[in-house]
Amino acid sequence: MSKPDWVIGVHAVQALLEQHPEQVIELNIQQVKKLPDRLVKLTELAHQYGVRVSYPDKAFFRDIAGVHQGVLAKVKPITAAGEKELAGFLQGLNHAPLLLILDGVTDPHNLGACLRTADAAGVDAVIIPKDKSAGLNTTVRKVACGAAETMPLFSVTNLARTLKLVQELGIWIVGTAGESEQTVYDVELSGAIALVMGAEGKGMRRLTREYCDYLVNIPMAGTVSSLNVSVATGVCLFEAVRQRRLKQKSSME
Template sequence: MSTDKIVGRNPVMEALKSGREIDKILIAKGTEGGSLIKIIGKAKDRGIPIQYVERQKLNEISESNAHQGIIATVAAYEYSDLEDILDRAKQRGKDPFILILDEIMDPHNLGSIMRTADAVGVDGIIIPKRRSVGLTATVAKSSAGAIEYVPVAKVSNIAQTIDRIKEKGIWVAGADMSGAKEHYNTDLNGPLALVIGNEGQGISRLIKEKCDFLVKLPMAGQVSSLNASVAAAVLMYEVFRQRSTADN
């Protein structure tokens, strides 16, 4: 594991030149000129998100004022790609079981999801490049070591990735309260990709439309939804239960 932030103009530029995986670049509002223009241009060429923030935020992240108005957040671990995840399932000699996370923002949620994913044999996790937490040091710690064993692919477009997954003969199920059946009344055997939505908004409309079917978790209390990592754990274990039953 390496640092999850790069501070200062020259270090960020060198990271861009080297092809280092960068989640996003934070730039202080009102910062202009010189090397910053080149950094922004190179970042845009690579499709790296740029976010303009107050200088105080950079002070807090860098723990000093020596950031020169720019900080890049980087992956604490290397990402895989979709083909790696599909090959992993093939090598295991079982139906693929993939998790797609639609804009999960909380690093503790992602870490917790990874921990459960490892426990139930998920072949890999797919996250979007934008509006999603990446593989930070906090995620690594929250995963309790699972980050070493669960591949994570970061993709530019979740909707297009779902289309690719479907072409491989994998069914796509979304977790949503509008689902026709409860998770335990739905057949979750066979090649499957499970979609978990954002902590606040759930699965986006477009991604929901891309799903082959939706499943819901029954709720008897006053709170209308579960924490994203809890909902993911319940659904992952239902897939695990059904597969285990089918194998016996």
């Protein structure tokens, strides 16, 4: 049986209780003389869904990594699906897919932020390689603020093989590269698209780049040469959202 995971921090735990209370095994709130209102709300949510609440002392939280804010939820582990499930998932969609592929994002904060952004942009699924990638740990789940529980995530052994599968299903692959001559605003993103974001600092791997149908960049007007991968992901995904909404609006007129 898999060991339970932990979700820490007020916002992450509240989002989890509101969206997926069945994932929470137990809620731990640091013992204080009087609970602040935000923690009272958490206990009420927990009781509403039949989640056990404990009030351990400060020592209980001493070895917890990250900013826990005196809130720690024991939760059921999340297991990412694999390559075998991906094809069936994509074939089951009844609209043009919007996918996010993260090629070697190893910082759990960035992975969590990308999952949160993907959820907000309406991405159908996020794909990561099993090697050279952050996993679904406590930090990822905290930063994702509930998106780690809602966003379909596929962890694949061979990313190149997965990219080939994606193309065979009629999905165009758009990779991000600073040296590209065309910007993210120059290409068509309203159809079936898989957006590939490279690793922090190094960008996409060579083989990943070779599978891309298009390469795009984000135009930079200042002195910095690149954006954090989670910020860049947000820029690109919401450009796709903008184009899709315009296409949908024009089709209705």
